[in-house]
Amino acid sequence: MNNEPWYKNAVFYEISVRAFKDSNSDGRGDLRGLTEKLDYLQTLGVDCIWIMPIYPSPLNDDGYDIADYYNIDPAYGNLDDLKELISAAHARNIRLVMDLVLNHTSDAHPWFQAARSDKNSPYRDYYVWSDTDQKYKDARIIFVDTETSNWTWDEQAGQYFWHRFYSSQPDLNFDNPKVQEEMLNVARFWLDLGIDGFRADAVPYLFEREGTNCENLPETHVYLKKLRAFMDQHYPERILLCEANQYPEDVRPYFGDGDQFHMGFHFPIMPRIYMALKKGRFEDVAEIMRRTPPIPENCQWCTFLRNHDELTLEMVTEEERQWMWEQYAPDPRMKLNLGIRRRLAPLLDNDRRKLELANSLLFTLPGAPIIYYGDEIGMGDNLDLFDRNGVRTPMQWDDSPNAGFTDGTPFSELVKGRLGYQRINVASQVNDPDSLFRSVKRMIALRKKHEAFGSSSMEWVDAGNPHVAAYIRQHGADTMLILNNLSDAAQCIRIPQEHQGSYLDLFAAHQTTIANELTFPPYSYLWLQKHT
Numbered sequence: 001m002n003n004e005p006w007y008k009n010a011v012f013y014e015i016s017v018r019a020f021k022d023s024n025s026d027g028r029g030d031l032r033g034l035t036e037k038l039d040y041l042q043t044l045g046v047d048c049i050w051i052m053p054i055y056p057s058p059l060n061d062d063g064y065d066i067a068d069y070y071n072i073d074p075a076y077g078n079l080d081d082l083k084e085l086i087s088a089a090h091a092r093n094i095r096l097v098m099d100l101v102l103n104h105t106s107d108a109h110p111w112f113q114a115a116r117s118d119k120n121s122p123y124r125d126y127y128v129w130s131d132t133d134q135k136y137k138d139a140r141i142i143f144v145d146t147e148t149s150n151w152t153w154d155e156q157a158g159q160y161f162w163h164r165f166y167s168s169q170p171d172l173n174f175d176n177p178k179v180q181e182e183m184l185n186v187a188r189f190w191l192d193l194g195i196d197g198f199r200a201d202a203v204p205y206l207f208e209r210e211g212t213n214c215e216n217l218p219e220t221h222v223y224l225k226k227l228r229a230f231m232d233q234h235y236p237e238r239i240l241l242c243e244a245n246q247y248p249e250d251v252r253p254y255f256g257d258g259d260q261f262h263m264g265f266h267f268p269i270m271p272r273i274y275m276a277l278k279k280g281r282f283e284d285v286a287e288i289m290r291r292t293p294p295i296p297e298n299c300q301w302c303t304f305l306r307n308h309d310e311l312t313l314e315m316v317t318e319e320e321r322q323w324m325w326e327q328y329a330p331d332p333r334m335k336l337n338l339g340i341r342r343r344l345a346p347l348l349d350n351d352r353r354k355l356e357l358a359n360s361l362l363f364t365l366p367g368a369p370i371i372y373y374g375d376e377i378g379m380g381d382n383l384d385l386f387d388r389n390g391v392r393t394p395m396q397w398d399d400s401p402n403a404g405f406t407d408g409t410p411f412s413e414l415v416k417g418r419l420g421y422q423r424i425n426v427a428s429q430v431n432d433p434d435s436l437f438r439s440v441k442r443m444i445a446l447r448k449k450h451e452a453f454g455s456s457s458m459e460w461v462d463a464g465n466p467h468v469a470a471y472i473r474q475h476g477a478d479t480m481l482i483l484n485n486l487s488d489a490a491q492c493i494r495i496p497q498e499h500q501g502s503y504l505d506l507f508a509a510h511q512t513t514i515a516n517e518l519t520f521p522p523y524s525y526l527w528l529q530k531h532t
């Protein structure tokens, strides 16, 4: 896209390396396996992959509990395998970003081991300790299903330590300049290996201050700006993607003046897409878009339908949350923390029309879209598995035993039933022109061809019908009219005069005239490029 930064109109793809492809028959996916599958990602049209943590870890939080920031868990391979993956990806014009987990380490990390065993260790102050568990009472508990406090008593240390996630993930003390420095060194190490940036995990929680909810504190922004300045100085073109599960007005400061994060996930739009599909009305999406402040020109939102965590309902009202649970989590096993641990296809009843419509919204609303591995083929989930593991099952490559994921014994049960690999797999979809995979691939290709989709401009069109989301995306001379019928009934819409005229229907690849009135089939979508 002309002179625009590469990430503004890029299509991202999130991968659990452990679950993607096993190359050495040990039952766990690895870097070489992922390298083998780059052609597949290139076929789909992916520009950048984000791999979940691959660092040595006791895996109490699937690798978000890091025991060594400078290595790769041997189950995934070694540093040479990563270099090989990076160069094979770059050869295909695919970039790669990794998780940077700043907020906490594993309790197995040598820093924590030293800190807990010796009050005078220089590492003691790497963590947040207290003699009471009464400090920072206004900070919420995030993993409400497993944790009862953000403080855990440590027998060895004789003090409580602070943690925002599992009690096996002690928070680092960012008030300690050494911690700040350590994490810059970590960033440097991986950037020197050639990765294209980081998805920065859980950034709102870096600092603690009494009398606040310990989220989004000014000190946090000061540090993140330092990290950005460091990257700009030594690694231009590499990106920082912000994971801050917050309302858009609270994510906005993470972009700074274009001098903090390049990208930030737009969390609240995600549950509202599901609300819109269930209600058959677009008002919730429109409302959150209206509430989304402009961001600096060199920044971009990152939008998603699902990821490796539960479908989070933190950024909705209590009433909306209950409603979402009623609608989308009828079986209590589907609920997790303040969310729903299901994948895209089962959430949308494996209804092809809804799956395409959800993707149509994802690819045409502002922001760079990210696909969660397997959702492009409509993979299912496995509710028998603990916590979020139910949505992190092996990728379904074909209908051979273990889904073509491994020749060994898979680390996890696979998906069972109608969305299991026997029916839903890559091999059967790649060459089938009518498959979901091919629809998603077409959307990606069209999106990437048109600068309008990467721009920040969006204008709602009053089509006189609450069931049809109609909007204009525009960049320079490239103007798109997008129509999505969210309801299960045909809808009649009125197109205002200024938007009537001759358009190219991008999917049908033919010219069409949009006149005053238009009848639109249930769950259908149109991407129209204005004739100039």
Ligand code: BGC
Residues within 6 Å of the ligand: 061, 064, 065, 101, 165, 201, 202, 243, 308, 309
């Ligand atoms: C990640 C989670 C992880 C948590 C703690 C997040 O927000 O997405 O998977 O459990 O950070 O690291």
